[in-house]
Amino acid sequence: MxxxxxxxxxxxxxxxxxxxxxxxxxxxxxxxxxxxxxxxxxxxxxxxxxxSMEQLLIQVLERFTSRLIARQTAMYAADVPFLEKWRTAMGYLDQDFASGYPKIWLELQALAWNHPEVQERLAQVNAQWRAVLTEALAKAMADYRIDTEQFPVEAVVALAMTFQEGIFLERLGGITEGQVELLDMIDRWLVRLERAKTDGRHEHHEGALS
Amino acid sequence: MxxxxxxxxxxxxxxxxxxxxxxxxxxxxxxxxxxxxxxxxxxxxxxxxxxSMEQLLIQVLERFTSRLIARQTAMYAADVPFLEKWRTAMGYLDQDFASGYPKIWLELQALAWNHPEVQERLAQVNAQWRAVLTEALAKAMADYRIDTEQFPVEAVVALAMTFQEGIFLERLGGITEGQVELLDMIDRWLVRLERAKTDGRHEHHEGALS
DNA sequence: ACATGGATTATACACTTGTATAAACCACTC
DNA sequence: GAGTGGTTTATACAAGTGTATAATCCATGT
Structure with missing residues (x-):
């Protein structure tokens, strides 16, 4: 050596x-x-x-995505109420954008659209991210006693993921309209679920969306 | 001439x-x-x-986005129940992907990330799209008697837009997991709202999310 | 028939691209 | 202190890049 x-x-x-x-x-x-x-x-x-340049970019991808997964895993694996995890994740948003994090992520996505091997790697990252989120959300929905027949876990996971990616995409396009209101809305909704849970009156908690 | x-x-x-x-x-x-x-x-x-090549790409952007807005406007301006508009929009998804439509759209987005003038144009398109969606959703929420204090129209609009963009992004990355379940879930939810509306028992319709 | 002028072609330019390679460097071992 | 070998440099190459321009084409109006 x-x-x-x-x-x-x-x-x-x-x-x-x-x-x-x-x-x-x-x-x-x-x-x-x-x-x-x-x-x-x-x-x-x-x-x-x-x-070659291509191999270099692939190494960039490898390093970046492994970091990404490590953080996501650490965040959602913590044994705290889901509301807290969610707030942590949303709290990252601003500092992430300041650091350029999502720009790297989306540039790598754009690269992948035209390079199948890169696409495959990103699909793996996506799968791991989905697995982490699925575990956290399944637990949260059980805690909050949400009917998983009306609201399947996979569907809620897909919603959370598309939501997060959509936020990234819009912000990178310089669009922020309605996002604060949206984040507030989700937060209030989670607070309500959290409260209903600790109240102990689980028999039939109304008002989730009306 | x-x-x-x-x-x-x-x-x-x-x-x-x-x-x-x-x-x-x-x-x-x-x-x-x-x-x-x-x-x-x-x-x-x-x-x-x-x-120049740059001007050519800008013309591509202009032509493409004007078509996009025309379609969105036509779809949401129709005087039919929101459920029907939504189903039409979601019905476009598959044929759109087959036609390569979202690929063009996202490639232009990616182009815009590194070209401010292009970004500005896309922001305008986004604003128009948001305006169309806002009008349709405001009407729908009034029809469905949804509490706009708990669920502000701008927040719901933002959710719908990030949702749509996230779907595009994931599908372009070859990811479809959970999307069928998600679309079904939303559809069921809209059906329930539509039914509650036509039933006429508006005093307090429960069960939206629980 | 012929001139006009927009449309098209072929070619040229200077520059950048990714990759390759030989030479030089330099901290280290024997 | 000569030699070794990983590291770095400078340079070379063919191919491709966007843009420009002179020459050519050819349907049209007179």
Whole structure:
């Protein structure tokens, strides 16, 4: 083992630079030389360490998605009321957008639309995310005594996921109309469920949507 | 007026070809020569008719979004129960995906993330779409006697929009899990509202979400 | 019949693209 | 201190990029 430090440093510099460029100019604007400049390294090293630009972007994807899953898992695995998990997740929204996180995520999605191998990897990430969310929501719906025949867990999970992705998409398009009201509405709704649960009058809790 | 037919034909051929390429390879993969080949025209004509590739893509955006708005407006402006409008909209989903419609839409979104002028145009489209949906939903919620204090119209509109965009995004990523169940769930919920309305017992209709 | 002028073609330009490779570097071991 | 080998640099290459322009085509109006 000669000098793995230096190697890792350079590799990470490239991956970091790639994420930065995904945020600022998008995947379509990333070229080998532009990336090397951003990373403060020689562009010949891309071939040396990654073999090709495509392989580099795939490594960006791998690193980014593994981080994403780790966070989602940690958040929803906590043993706290679902309301609290939800608020934590929603609390991330603003700081996430400030950090450029969703831009990276959606740029990788856009990349995947035209690259089947990337698409497959993202599908796996999606599946893991869905699994985490399913577990958390199944537990929450049991706690809140929600009728899973009228409201199947998979359907609620799908709603939560499309909701989250839609929020990302709209915000990245610079659209924020109605989102505060929507988040407030959901919060009030969860508070009501939480209250109904702790009240103990479970026989028939009305007013969820009317 | 020399030969406007021919001119229009060529211009349309380029715009059509661009839409086709957005579906198959995405905006990042479109080059002037590849586009001209797809359009069956000389690539010099791009400069002749559009001035630049960027202007061409903007015209693609204009034509596509104006069609989109026309359809949305026509659909939600009809004087039928909201349930029917919703079913029509959801019925479009499958055939839309078969036609590549959402791929074009999302590719243009992805383009907009890194091009402010395009972003502005898409924001306008979004605003119009929101306006149409707001009118339809406000009417529906009044019909269904939904408490707009607990469930503000803007919040419900935002939910409907993020929902639709999330569906597009997931399907384009090849993900369909839970979507059928979700659409069924929403449909059942709307049916219940519709039934409650026609029954005439409006004093206190329970069971919306429990 | 012929000139007009928009439409089309072929070609040219300077530049960027991804990838490859030989040379140079340099911290380390023997 | 010479040699070793991973790391880095500079450079090369063919191909592709967007844009521009002169030449050509050809349906039209006179």
């Amino acid at each position: 000669t000098r793995p430090m230096a190697q890792n440093d350079t590799v990470e510099a490239f991956l970091d630079a790639a994420e930065r460029l995904l945020i600022t100019i998008g995947y379509a604007g990333i070229s080998a030389r532009r990336l090397a400049e951003e990373a403060g390294a020689n562009h010949g090293l891309i071939h040396y360490y990654f073999g | 020399t030969r406007p037919m021919a001119q229009n034909d060529t211009v349309e051929a380029f715009l059509d070809a661009a839409e086709r390429l957005l579906i198959t390879i995405g905006y990042a993969g479109i080059s002037a020569r590849r586009l001209a080949e797809e359009a069956g025209a000389n690539h010099g004509l791009i400069h002749y008719y559009f001035g």
